Amino acid sequence: MTQKTGVVIVAAGSGSRFGDPIPKQYHMLGGKSILAHCIECFARHTDPNLIQVVYNPAHQSWYESATASLGESISLPAPVAGGDTRQQSVLNGLRALAIKAPDSVLIHDAARPGISDDVIDRVTTALKSHSGAIPTLPVADTIKQTDTNGVITRTIPRDSLKRAQTPQGFEFNIILAVHEKFEGQEFTDDAALLEAMGLDVICVAGTTNNDKITHRDDFGRAQSWADFDNKETTHMSQEEYRAGTGFDVHRFAPGDHCILCGVKVPHTARLEGHSDADVGLHTLTDAILGAIGEGDIGQHFPPSDMQWKGAASDIFLKHAADLVRKRDGRIVNVDVTLICERPKIGPHTPAMRQKVAEILEIDVDRVNVKATTTERLGFTGREEGIAAQAAVSIALPIS
Template sequence: MFMTQKIGVVIVAAGSGSRFGDPIPKQYHMLGDKSILAHCIECFARHTAPEFIQVVYNPAHQHWYQDCTKSFDDVLPLPAPVAGGDTRQQSVLNGLRALAHQEPDIVLIHDAARPGISDDVIERVIAALATHSGAIPTLPVADTIKQTDSRGVISRTIPRESLQRAQTPQGFAFKTILNAHQKFEGQEFTDDAALLEATGLDVVCVAGTTNNDKITHKNDFGRAQSWADMTNKEETHMPQEEYRSGTGFDVHRFAPGDHCVLCGIKVPHSARLDGHSDADVGLHTLTDAILGAIGEGDIGQHFPPTDMQWKGAPSDIFLKHAADLVRKRGGRIVNVDVTLICEQPKIGPHTPAMRQKVAEILEIDVDRVNVKATTTEQLGFTGRKEGIAAQAAASIALPRQ
């Protein structure tokens, strides 16, 4: 717990969850052995005292709220929840005002529909506030972004390298964000960071996590349930695990084309990679590393190049298969590291999207994925720009036999 400063928390749980399509608001649905809201409360309680955690709710949900928090009454006595407003912005302001008498130094503002928040993300936000007025967790945008006109016709492609998906908790100096909310009361902003942007103050981005994506629709709940199951398994079985590592190496030559697929991302280039599938050298070598860690041979044994059903196939199929084999054995992927070896194309601008894509395929946090690149100083076939090589390492935790 950070004790050098007083940390306030506002958890916004006032929404009706109409898009979730269920009579029970999503924040009160059970995820494992506790509600979505309870998951959030427990995580933030590890970083501040209970009296600094202010929940903003809908008074019409009183009975659900009581059921959700009754287990905290003795061990984690929370202040009474405050009613939300007509908008999220007004709800946050109500929460900040209720917290003001505690005089926190900083405040973390979090959406209750993000139960996958983790300690490391919270700590990164708090650490960034030592040098910035605001800090928010974000994820790089992996997909190509198109802007369209009123007819749905594409008007331009927006470069994604500088784009980030915002998450919560968003952290701020308490007085700064309270003043900003009061200054812009009645106006509409998409998130709390936007208020500081409007005042000209800096807000820095820190690494978020895919587990922290917002639950909006019913089909999002399955992803969150998988996270909860994995978390419970980690808490229950960690002492009985053994760790294994595996490595992979792969090479593909260039062929005529206009892009390469690398770690699941289309990278513009004057050539493509030649292979039976989409020739994604990054995912191929990572698949081999994971298979190696669990003693399951190599990619060619599971997906023979002589089998025509894999001709032109996307390589995420192979990587998902390797990850599924780990899960079937009750294991988990601890971390993976991929190195792409080439003179061209330039890999650096695409590594954030590559990390995000690999994390999504493996269903792990993006901070457990590393993708980097190097050259061979113009030596060998990669130095002659004849192709790309890749090597990878994977760490796996399996139940001890």
């Protein structure tokens, strides 16, 4: 009789230690989201209908974008909401899987995109003779124990110490039962619950590529193995870089604010246009479309189409970013220059950078927004309107 293996991928965290408004599991790595890398690997080992993602419902749009690259053969059940703690999130995922009655389950942190086929095989094989199995790595550094003042009290022998990774595998009924027994209590990982019950958990070999992405430096390390098509050997993906530019102008009209790079800026006038006339996002959209050879904003969102009257321009920019993702590409960086005498842009650039980063789902340090004047020359110098120009860099896989 074939064993059914379920998977719970925990992706509900905010990633506060990563230092970015976009949770790390939704960042792009080698043309795909970190979460998508995890899902694709587990889909090679089990029915995708048994892969249960646990997420934060507030991240719905990020989740949809992150999983957009999955092929038609990977059809997942709807994600379930996580809890206030990782332990509660895992329990929510296990309860969602229970109706499908898997024999065993693999519980994995979405922030470990380097999970490989051989690690999964080692965990599932060990489950044939143990209640639980987890991948681990030996501790290479000397471990010191200190008192509250930081003074060393002893050196801990490291021969028996291991660094735990995921996926952690268990007999399904056992792990569900112990999670429900200890609901509301805090454990550092799922194996610790079985340990508390006196049940055996075996360690199998993990890999350094499977280390968790916690801080920004970890993400930089992960980019060195961005091609995950073959999980048994990792190598640099081959990419080509594209540049795109954009330019746009909007005149002033009666009003009390402008929308610039997605931010409401108080002013004595508004910008006139068919949509919300966000000259910053319009030129950035054109730059991205130009880099991938997809025409301009007017071809995708004709001003003659009344459905775009008054529309928020982040719709246009998200569309351009989605076209990049559909080609397994990634946005490397963007640079926007707003040209006007007034309003003063400088005080608003941090909020503008943040907004653009959220729309494009990239790190804020890959976004620059700046302003300049034309020294009172021309239509911008006469304060008749605002001009903007943008430059972007896009990385696309070489086919």
